[in-house]
Amino acid sequence: MASFTFRRQLTIEWGQCDPAGIVFNSRFFEMFDTSTWMLFEAALGVKPRELAKTFGIIGIPLVDARANFLSPAKFGDVVEIASRVAEFRRSSFEVEHKLTIGGNLAVDGVETRVWAARDKANPEKLGAVAIPADVVAKFG
């Protein structure tokens, strides 16, 4: 389990909330995506838009996302999102996002992503490739 954790604080915006006055679910997935980019930048010291080129990949596409909505976040709430890679496998990994409000867990999210590159024999084909050991080490 990788212990490197990236934390950021956000204030919930009017446009992120629905007629119930709470954050519309899709907005949490936007927040998690951004937190993943920021986590990788913090751990690897590489700007998000340099990530692909730096590692010879096409990116870290999302293959699965899920979130458990425990309590609502409302307009003006200050939330903290703590993100870390919960598990690295050979060519995929799980990013865990804990969104808290005043210390209480409000949304519990998990993304599964792959370390994806073009096939050397067939550049039209994309596929998951082994995550370099030195990348994994940076999250340790």
Next chain:
Amino acid sequence: MASFTFRRQLTIEWGQCDPAGIVFNSRFFEMFDTSTWMLFEAALGVKPRELAKTFGIIGIPLVDARANFLSPAKFGDVVEIASRVAEFRRSSFEVEHKLTIGGNLAVDGVETRVWAARDKANPEKLGAVAIPADVVAKFG
């Protein structure tokens, strides 16, 4: 298992796609939310904005959402979303969304929602209440 299925077709919009030219993940959760409202309207014959009042509830809030992204949807792709309640429990239910492109499953989503009402003794409190049998029957 409820067999009533609601299907709709959408054409992927420019503004739903990210720099990789494919639908950004949060957009699928927007589509699923709307499909759930449309599924309930189709099954129950009640306009979405009349749903709460008609059944004396405050709504059908989402408590869990997840999606498996099997293949990308691109700008201009015509997609079909088939949605149905996969399971009704006492006060919660699972809505399953299958998004296909040309008949091939591209995104597989599941939402868990609750049938929520104000507590009669304490109207400040919200909670899951039993789903009426006649509601469940309409999805049969």
Next chain:
Amino acid sequence: MASFTFRRQLTIEWGQCDPAGIVFNSRFFEMFDTSTWMLFEAALGVKPRELAKTFGIIGIPLVDARANFLSPAKFGDVVEIASRVAEFRRSSFEVEHKLTIGGNLAVDGVETRVWAARDKANPEKLGAVAIPADVVAKFG
């Protein structure tokens, strides 16, 4: 003035509305962008994702957008958007979008876009180029 008009109907979605229960302003600009793509497809008979290649351009980027919000659109409202090119200039054009609810104008939008291509001498540079007369004619 081009008279070719593209009309579509939409039902306002929960996720498009804010805590005031009405469509959040940015969502209208999403709708207008999509209506412009659909207007061009309808007028020219070219799929949006083939537009650039078909005409040797890089696209029709937006340089100005504005909207006047006359009355709110609410969750579940059925709206109609009527879109047409209000004016073609040498290399730019105005797209006018009238969003009505039950026949009453609710939002009045205008986009200014350019017909943009790479500079032949310097492909790194983009610029507005003359709109072909046969393109203009199709909107007449």
Next chain:
Amino acid sequence: MASFTFRRQLTIEWGQCDPAGIVFNSRFFEMFDTSTWMLFEAALGVKPRELAKTFGIIGIPLVDARANFLSPAKFGDVVEIASRVAEFRRSSFEVEHKLTIGGNLAVDGVETRVWAARDKANPEKLGAVAIPADVVAKFG
């Protein structure tokens, strides 16, 4: 002209960008809306969600929004948005938003909003009411 200016910095997110790799236009209107709330909080010392109650209004609804897109903002760009009330009229006002990248103006936005309250004689009716002089003074 009110000189009180609110500035904030943002880093452009992946999910805010379209297939051209640049911020999709509607996202700028989201940013401007949030900047207006933050400007009012900074000038008046009132939390956005307390604004209506504090001043006995229903809010500051948007009646007109426009933006001029001078140069694109890309994924990872650090942008600054400087916002101020460019003009207060009796019951409406203009908020000007200048989005710069590295000091260069990229998007120039203007919102027209009204100071709106319920009609005392007919609470079903909403309307623009006079902006209190002490509110205006805080932006001086």
